Amino acid sequence: MSFAGASFVADGRLLQPSVQCAMIYSGTASSGSWWYHLLVVEGYSRIKNMPRGDRIRGRSFGAGGYRWAMKFYPNGDVMDYADFMSVYLVLDQDVAQSVKVHTQFSFIDQVDQQVLACIRARKARDFSKYNWGYGQSRFIKREEFEKSEHLKYDCFTIRCDLFIAEASATTFIEVPPSNLCEHLNHLFATKVGADVMFEVGHESFAAHRNILAARSTVFMAELFGPMKEGTTAGAIRIQDMEPHVFNALLGFIYTDLMPKMRKVGGEAQAEEVGADEVTWLRHLLPAADRFDLQRLRSMCEERLSEHIDLSLVTVILALAAQHHCRGLKEACLEFLKVQSAEDLGGVMATSDWQHLTATNPSVLNELIAKLASKP
The missing domain is CATH 2.60.210.10 (Apoptosis, Tumor Necrosis Factor Receptor Associated Protein 2; Chain A)
Known part of the structure; x- marks a missing residue:
């Protein structure tokens, strides 16, 4: 070294x-x-x-x-x-x-x-x-x-x-880095050639159907399948999603980059460091799942795994169970496995945990199996 x-x-x-x-x-x-x-x-x-x-x-x-x-x-x-x-x-x-x-x-x-x-x-x-x-x-x-x-x-x-991992080397010809994402992001920002419109809440979003279809099997089916939408001048209505979440989803489709965090539901309490990002990811992950954007979904799982603690583990575990995020669920169960009996009891005494085990009883069984394997 x-x-x-x-x-x-x-x-x-x-x-x-x-x-x-x-x-x-x-x-x-x-x-x-x-x-x-x-x-x-x-x-x-x-x-x-x-x-x-x-x-x-x-x-x-x-x-x-x-x-x-x-x-x-x-x-x-x-x-x-x-x-x-x-x-x-x-x-x-x-x-x-x-x-x-x-x-x-x-x-x-x-x-x-x-x-x-x-x-x-x-x-x-x-x-x-x-x-x-x-x-x-x-x-x-x-x-x-x-x-x-x-x-x-x-x-x-x-x-x-x-x-x-990649040290500099003397070369006579320098190949410029790929700027495909930069060009696509410019296309998304300027809306040049946009041929499909979406309405989300009270906001409208213009996009390019070919790009959406290339990136998402759901958009492919919706825009080019037997039940295709958006062939007329009318806008496609997106239900049950906040406008800023859909805009972030489109941003990922054009750039392949993790969208920047947007706050949902106001300021986090001082003792809840990271709660704002967890709330944002709780909206973004279901959106990625809904439109079959597996890379974005995995990015959300990775970010959420960094916020697992006693105050947020139940919320994150519930999200993982609902959307079948195997890796994220495993991370939550491993976290609970190593907690003291007092801390684990505190988690299981909350109303959030009661609701989680009532809607997803398999989670409790998996936790019991984890604890049984504890040395």
């Missing part, structure tokens, strides 16, 4: 590292494309009240033939994660082709020994001019951090490990 330098921040200002500090961590890997960079922050008490969304940016550093930087948000990068500290790795240059990188973020409680704690790993991501940064919005709760051993003498260090 190769050392990619350190960024030193004091009172929110980026400092140049001393030669002595740099020498402590210097080293060269014998092979491979593993690198790590340190963000050393001094004076936490003077930055912990920075406004939400404000960030500290580490210095630009080189790794694997590319330029990178770390960004740290003391009070979260977005409103939904205001109780958390957020950390990101960003690509600090323009690239012709995307770069696939595995990232891992951790605290180092003893810098000289490189002891890692609070590890947050992410699967490989494609860094490009369109997706320039990835990280952890919920790296650690601020309250938990301030009581931990990660904070010593008003200082702490975050380490970012990165494995660059």
